[in-house]
Amino acid sequence: MESEAILDGELGEEIATRRRSHSFSDDYSVQKTNDDATHCKAAAVQLGYYKDEFLNRFITEDVIRRDPEINIGYWARVASISTAVDRFVLRHQGKCQIISLGCGFDTLYWRQKAAGKHVQKFVEVDFSSVTARKIKHIMKPGQPNLVEYFTEKPKDRQHADLHAGDYHLVGADIRQWNELETKLEACGIDANLPTLFLAECVFPYISVDATDKLLKELAEMFQCAVFLNYEQINVTDRFGKIMEENLEHRNVQLPGFAACVNEDTHIERFVRNGWKEVKVFDMNEVYNSVLNGETTRIEKIEKLDEMLLVRQLLLHYALVMAINDRRPTASAEEGNGHAAAGSLNLFASSAPSSQTPV
Numbered sequence: 001m002e003s004e005a006i007l008d009g010e011l012g013e014e015i016a017t018r019r020r021s022h023s024f025s026d027d028y029s030v031q032k033t034n035d036d037a038t039h040c041k042a043a044a045v046q047l048g049y050y051k052d053e054f055l056n057r058f059i060t061e062d063v064i065r066r067d068p069e070i071n072i073g074y075w076a077r078v079a080s081i082s083t084a085v086d087r088f089v090l091r092h093q094g095k096c097q098i099i100s101l102g103c104g105f106d107t108l109y110w111r112q113k114a115a116g117k118h119v120q121k122f123v124e125v126d127f128s129s130v131t132a133r134k135i136k137h138i139m140k141p142g143q144p145n146l147v148e149y150f151t152e153k154p155k156d157r158q159h160a161d162l163h164a165g166d167y168h169l170v171g172a173d174i175r176q177w178n179e180l181e182t183k184l185e186a187c188g189i190d191a192n193l194p195t196l197f198l199a200e201c202v203f204p205y206i207s208v209d210a211t212d213k214l215l216k217e218l219a220e221m222f223q224c225a226v227f228l229n230y231e232q233i234n235v236t237d238r239f240g241k242i243m244e245e246n247l248e249h250r251n252v253q254l255p256g257f258a259a260c261v262n263e264d265t266h267i268e269r270f271v272r273n274g275w276k277e278v279k280v281f282d283m284n285e286v287y288n289s290v291l292n293g294e295t296t297r298i299e300k301i302e303k304l305d306e307m308l309l310v311r312q313l314l315l316h317y318a319l320v321m322a323i324n325d326r327r328p329t330a331s332a333e334e335g336n337g338h339a340a341a342g343s344l345n346l347f348a349s350s351a352p353s354s355q356t357p358v
C-alpha cells in the first residue's frame with residue numbers, strides 16, 4: 001500500500017499530489033539528460049571524432065560546440081561501448097540479443113546494421129515519453145530512412161512501443177520490474193539466448209535499491225548475460241562533487257551515485273545481485289589500451305596539446321563489465337556458439353586486468 005493511502009481526507013490527497021508532482025518533475029529532468037547526451041554526441045560527430053550518419057535524424061535544434069575534453073569523453077564512451085558490443089556479437093556470431101536500458105536516442109542499432117552486424121533481437125527501453133519521441137523521429141520521412149533497416153514493417157503500439165522484427169523500442173520505467181518484464185515478454189525476448197545488457201549513463205539517476213532489484217531480476221531471468229554499464233566513478237573527490245552540483249542545479253538528482261564511489265562499490269553492486277564476474281575499467285585505462293589505435297588521430301582534431309583535463313574527465317568515468325553464465329555448458333570449451341563464461345570479458349585481449357576478478 002502507498003504510504004499516503006493510510007492518510008485519509010484532504011491532507012492525504014494534498015500529500016499524494018505533492019509527491020506525484022515532485023516525482024514527475026524529477027523524472028522530467030532525468031529524461032532531459034537524453035537531449036544533452038544526444039547533442040554532445042552530435043557535437044563530437046560534427047567535428048569528425050567519429051561517424052554516425054543516423055544521429056542527425058534525432059536532432060531538431062542547432063548543435064552547440066563543446067569543449068575538446070567533452071568531445072573526447074563522448075568519443076571514448078561511444079568507441080569503447082561499440083568495441084565491446086562488436087566483440088560480443090562476433091563471439092556469438094549474431095546468435096544473441098542486445099537490451100539497452102535507458103537508451104535515449106542512441107543509434108547503436110542502426111550503426112550496427114549499417115556495418116553488417118546483426119543480432120537476433122535488439123531491444124531498447126526508456127521512459128514512454130522518451131520512446132514516443134524516438135518513434136516519431138524514426139518514422140518521419142527523410143534520409144537515411146531508419147525504417148528500412150528493420151527486418152519487418154514496424155507496428156506502433158500506444159505511440160510508445162514499436163515492434164519491427166529484429167528491432168523493438170518499448171516504454172517502461174526500469175525501476176518497475178513487473179512493467180519491464182511484461183514489455184520484454186512482448187518483444188519475444190528469449191531468456192536462454194546470450195544477452196548483452198547496456199546501461200549508458202542511466203543508473204546514477206536511479207536509487208541503488210531500485211538498481212539492485214533490477215540487476216537481481218535480470219541475473220535470475222537470463223541464463224547467459226553480460227552487462228555493460230558505463231557511468232561515473234570516483235565521485236567523492238572535488239571533481240566528482242562539482243559534477244554532482246552541476247547536475248543538481250539542473251534539478252537532476254543522483255541517487256545512484258552511492259554506487260559510483262570507487263571500483264569496489266561498482267563491483268559489490270553486481271556481485272550482491274547475483275552476477276558472477278565483474279571487472280571495472282576506468283576510462284583512462286580504456287583510452288590507453290582498447291582505444292589506443294585511434295588516440296593520435298583524436299588528439300589532432302582540435303590540436304590538443306594539454307591532456308590534463310581529458311585525463312581528469314576520463315578518471316571519473318568507468319566501463320563496468322559483469323558476467324553471469326548459468327548454462328550447463330558454461331565451463332565447456334568455446335564452440336557451437338557457446339562461449340565459456342570466463343571468456344566473455346569483452347576487453348580480455350586488450351586491457352590489462354589490474355582489477356580483481358570476482
Ligand SMILES: C[S@@+](CC[C@H](N)C(=O)[O-])C[C@H]1O[C@@H](n2cnc3c(N)ncnc32)[C@H](O)[C@@H]1O
Pocket residue numbers: 030031032033034037038101102103104105106125126127130172173174175199200201202205206
Ligand atoms: C543521460 S541519458 C543517456 C541516454 C543514452 N543511454 C545515451 O547514452 O545516449 C539517461 C537516459 O536514461 C533514461 N532513464 C533514466 N531513468 C530511467 C528509468 N527509471 N526508466 C527508464 N529510463 C530511464 C532517461 O530517460 C534518459 O534517456
